[in-house]
Amino acid sequence: MSSCRETFSRVAAAVVVALASHSAMAQTAFAGIGRVATPQEVAAWDIDVRPDFKGLPKGSGSVAKGQEVWEGKCASCHGVFGESNEVFSPLVGGTTKDDVKTGRVARLNDSSFPGRTTLMKVATVSTLWDYINRAMPWNAPKSLSHEEVYAVTAYLLNMGGVIADNFTLSDANIADVQKLLPNRNGMTTNHGLWPGKGMGNGSKPDVHALACMKDCIAEPKVASFLPDFARNNHGDLSQQQRGVGPQRGADTTRPPAATPAAAAAAVAAVAAGPAPAAATVKPASDNASAAALALAQKYTCTACHGTDKKIVGPGFREIAAKYASRSDAETYLAAKIKSGGQGIWGPIPMPAQTLPEADAKTIAQWLAAGAKK
Secondary structure (H helix, E strand, O other): OHHHHHHHHHHHHHHHHHHHHHHHHHHHOOOOOOOOOOOHHHHHHHHHOOOOOOOOOEEEEHHHHHHHHHHOOHHHHHOOOOOOOOOOOOOOOOOOHHHHHHOOOHHHHHOOOOOOOHHHOOHHHHHHHHHHOOOOOOOOOOOHHHHHHHHHHHHHHOOOOOOOOEEEEEEEOOOHHHOOOOOOOOOOOOOOOOOOOOOOOOOOOOOHHHHHOOOOOOOEEEEEOOHHHOOOOOOOOHOOOOOOOOOOOOOOOOOOOHHHHHHHHHHHOOOOOOOHHHHHHOOOHHHHHHHHHHHHHHOHHHHHHHHOEEOOOOOOHHHHHHHHOOHHEEEEEHHHHHHHHOOOOOOOOOOOOOOOHHHHHHHHHHHHOOOOO
């Protein structure tokens, strides 16, 4: 994994140099077109952290601080203990104290072990730090401070039994923590993707993946640990809002054998209720619609919601139709935008959104009025 990142970093650097050269050439050949990137602009893009920790900013974060950040910004998708759910792969689990000593995760060779977690596979701490820094949380990437990134990385490692509860991860000791990573010796360069000759398989990429095309064992999928007689003891879980935890979106009113499509259709039909009368949908002005759509794009709502169709979450008009008959639709939708949740539209959670109250209200008004373009 880290070798792939090293290659990507080299390619990215070459692209930056090429763009800068092209910009300089454009200034010579075409007056007024293009310019050389400023040091500040280059620095804004140059945020990757290499396996040798070059590029790692100074800072620190404790396990305790990491737990606080995790529960507030990470657990809604990844579970309280990194166990995740049917949507996101588990991050923690499958490693032992012996793995920390040897640097090789024994269960990676155990075909009977259900699934592969991130801590079982990752070979460098820099990969964890870099990905959390640039891509998390899902709804607000790059919004974490350096202290929070150090802290969340520390909390993940603590859950995996790598570091102690009172540990504080920092740029000064991260290289020492690397020596404890369970799969630190599991990395290979024998794939032809490492730059240069003389490493691995002589820089000949394995594009056929023959080793992965036979004798493959289907990965087991555990949908529920609930016994049949207890599935509906607490009502239909698919209609309940649960901020964290492993049970997501299971329609417990039906036996496990019910097809997902049929179950989802039944849940949607019950939740939607009778079709709303046309008069209940208030028209929105063109200006109001344009403003709401602009906000939806600004806060990346459109990455998960289409106007007329589902992407990851339901389409905006589908949401509008579902709540058109509610007299408190605007208030309800504004609150849902801010708080997030999961279960009503399926197992995929929507994280809480950090946008101003006024902007949430504008989007909610547009949805309540029919989500017109």
